[in-house]
Amino acid sequence: MALLLEDRKTLNKLNKLLSINPGTLEIIGELEVTTEKEIKEIVEKAKKSFKEWASLTIKQRCKYMKKVSDYIMKNLNNIAELISKENGKPFVEAITADIMPTLELIDYVIKNSENILSSENINLGKWNLLNKKSYIEYEPLGVIGIISPWNFPFSIPMGQIVMALTCGNCVILKHSEHTPFIGLEIEKVFKESGLPQGVFSVITGHGLTGSQLVSSGLNKIVFTGSVSTGKKVMETAAKTLTPVVLELGGKDPMIVLKDVNIDYASSGAVWGAFTNSGQVCASIERVYVHEDIADEFIYEVVKKTSMLKQGIGLDKTTDVGAMISLQQLEIVENHVNEAKSKGAKILIGGQRNLDLPGYFYKPTVLTKVDDSFKIVTDETFGPVMPIMTFKNDDEAIEKANNSIYGLSASIWTKDIEKAKRIASKLQAGSVNINDCLSTYALCQTPWGGYKESGIGRTHGKFGFMEFVQPKHIHVDYNYNTKKFWWYKYSQNTIDMFENFLKFMFSDSKISSSLKFLEKFSKNKTI
Numbered sequence: 001m002a003l004l005l006e007d008r009k010t011l012n013k014l015n016k017l018l019s020i021n022p023g024t025l026e027i028i029g030e031l032e033v034t035t036e037k038e039i040k041e042i043v044e045k046a047k048k049s050f051k052e053w054a055s056l057t058i059k060q061r062c063k064y065m066k067k068v069s070d071y072i073m074k075n076l077n078n079i080a081e082l083i084s085k086e087n088g089k090p091f092v093e094a095i096t097a098d099i100m101p102t103l104e105l106i107d108y109v110i111k112n113s114e115n116i117l118s119s120e121n122i123n124l125g126k127w128n129l130l131n132k133k134s135y136i137e138y139e140p141l142g143v144i145g146i147i148s149p150w151n152f153p154f155s156i157p158m159g160q161i162v163m164a165l166t167c168g169n170c171v172i173l174k175h176s177e178h179t180p181f182i183g184l185e186i187e188k189v190f191k192e193s194g195l196p197q198g199v200f201s202v203i204t205g206h207g208l209t210g211s212q213l214v215s216s217g218l219n220k221i222v223f224t225g226s227v228s229t230g231k232k233v234m235e236t237a238a239k240t241l242t243p244v245v246l247e248l249g250g251k252d253p254m255i256v257l258k259d260v261n262i263d264y265a266s267s268g269a270v271w272g273a274f275t276n277s278g279q280v281c282a283s284i285e286r287v288y289v290h291e292d293i294a295d296e297f298i299y300e301v302v303k304k305t306s307m308l309k310q311g312i313g314l315d316k317t318t319d320v321g322a323m324i325s326l327q328q329l330e331i332v333e334n335h336v337n338e339a340k341s342k343g344a345k346i347l348i349g350g351q352r353n354l355d356l357p358g359y360f361y362k363p364t365v366l367t368k369v370d371d372s373f374k375i376v377t378d379e380t381f382g383p384v385m386p387i388m389t390f391k392n393d394d395e396a397i398e399k400a401n402n403s404i405y406g407l408s409a410s411i412w413t414k415d416i417e418k419a420k421r422i423a424s425k426l427q428a429g430s431v432n433i434n435d436c437l438s439t440y441a442l443c444q445t446p447w448g449g450y451k452e453s454g455i456g457r458t459h460g461k462f463g464f465m466e467f468v469q470p471k472h473i474h475v476d477y478n479y480n481t482k483k484f485w486w487y488k489y490s491q492n493t494i495d496m497f498e499n500f501l502k503f504m505f506s507d508s509k510i511s512s513s514l515k516f517l518e519k520f521s522k523n524k525t526i
């Protein structure tokens with residue numbers, strides 16, 4: 001393992017990227033890093049391609065998206081295999097969490113984009129009486145840079161790319177240094193659909209490459225990754241006033257109420273905390289269970305955790321795969337060790353899985369933790385579930401909201417009306433009642449965070465809006481009558497407006513309207 005890390009460091013210095021399977025530590029391949037000069041050329045090419053691409057109708061652009069979908073369907077197994085190999089996730093999750101949401105999103109975009117992006121009339125209220133009309137046209141922005149993480153290496157960038165392209169933008173993707181071959185596969189998927197040259201490109205590299213893309217004069221950056229990198233992206237983007245969407249980390253709470261179906265909720269907790277090895281922005285990272293049912297709930301969670309099989313992603317019976325890197329594994333180890341040293345009780349797991357060759361941490365459940373522990377406050381991003389208790393709903397809400405993050409949250413109960421009341425009080429971009437995580441795959445709904453979990457939204461109507469410029473067009477059909485607020489000004493103009501305001505915004509409607517009409521008749525425009 002040490003040799004391999006050294007190899008990676010040396011290659012990085014040589015402007016190369018080494019991709020490995022984190023489950024087996026086998027080398028997948030080596031790639032050249034895109035240089036700054038090449039990035040500039042790619043950006044120029046995209047800018048040139050924009051005019052023609054933007055001039056197509058949405059229907060024409062959707063035809064390309066359909067070809068993208070067909071290509072994915074035809075190559076389902078190969079794509080899923082690559083995702084599982086380069087990311088380390090179970091093969092089944094490559095299909096359910098990467099490919100399925102992508103196909104679903106393309107279908108949604110094809111069926112709904114024309115309607116969502118068609119021009120929209122605005123009701124002008126009183127001003128309608130003056131025969132004025134306003135409407136909005138949604139115009140593409142230009143060239144969009146998309147910077148992606150490795151955890152859902154296909155579904156996250158694919159969804160953003162498809163929406164951005166359909167809106168008429170050109171796109172440049174900088175994929176994660178941990179999953180560069182999936183980046184190339186995405187390039188191929190779009191190339192095979194016959195997209196015109198320069199409309200979509202992929203660049204390869206580390207953080208520096210991402211930073212070079214951010215400062216290359218694009219029209220928007222859509223970044224998905226950690227809070228610390230997100231802040232750097234925003235700082236760099238500020239220098240050129242490039243707008244950003246930031247989809248950042250989370251520390252998502254699960255609230256389990258007293259009346260819950262314990263069998264159902266404990267299964268949900270185990271899946272929500274350990275799927276993708278817990279490397280999900282919306283993983284269940286903190287559990288708050290009502291104290292009256294805590295023992296039974298914890299017993300079920302531990303029992304079900306012990307039934308999980310950890311292994312190589314391509315082994316079709318693997319439930320929990322590898323972690324992406326040694327660095328990520330060490331963060332998990334650090335959080336768990338700190339918790340242990342402060343008196344946490346490890347009920348299962350709590351250490352690396354050394355029976356397997358790659359970066360594996362055993363699914364871990366722990367209790368006797370509180371918000372003085374990193375495992376409760378910081379994003380752990382690993383297969384770890386800290387469980388705490390609460391006495392009443394207010395305490396659960398307060399504990400859930402006590403975080404710098406606010407991506408998603410979940411409430412588990414049979415009392416749906418009560419859960420809705422709690423949901424309204426939670427500071428999170430998405431609140432699930434009796435489910436978790438899967439709303440990311442509901443492409444019809446907005447995805448994004450409160451607080452440090454991010455800025456802006458992807459998916460759904462709000463996601464589309466991030467990729468367009470709303471242009472307001474105003475028409476005055478009264479093109480012969482000069483406006484009464486135009487020159488020239490006089491005391492009469494002031495009196496006219498005073499009465500106009502009284503008529504509009506006070507109770508003395510009749511007298512002010514008469515006075516207004518009198519002043520209006522004397523008003524002189526030039």
Ligand code: NAD
Pocket residue numbers: 147148149150151152156174175176177205206207208209210211212214224225226227228229230232233247248249250280281282379381407449453454
């Ligand atoms: P990361 O921040 O380390 O990297 C994300 C991407 O940014 C990578 O492509 C990386 O090369 C690039 N990058 C690094 N430094 C950069 C810089 N200075 N300028 C521009 N780009 C730079 O995150 P990661 O480890 O790849 O992903 C895990 C994180 O992503 C977690 O915090 C997770 O919660 C978050 N995430 C959020 C969402 C969401 O939708 N909110 C989804 C998935 C992952």
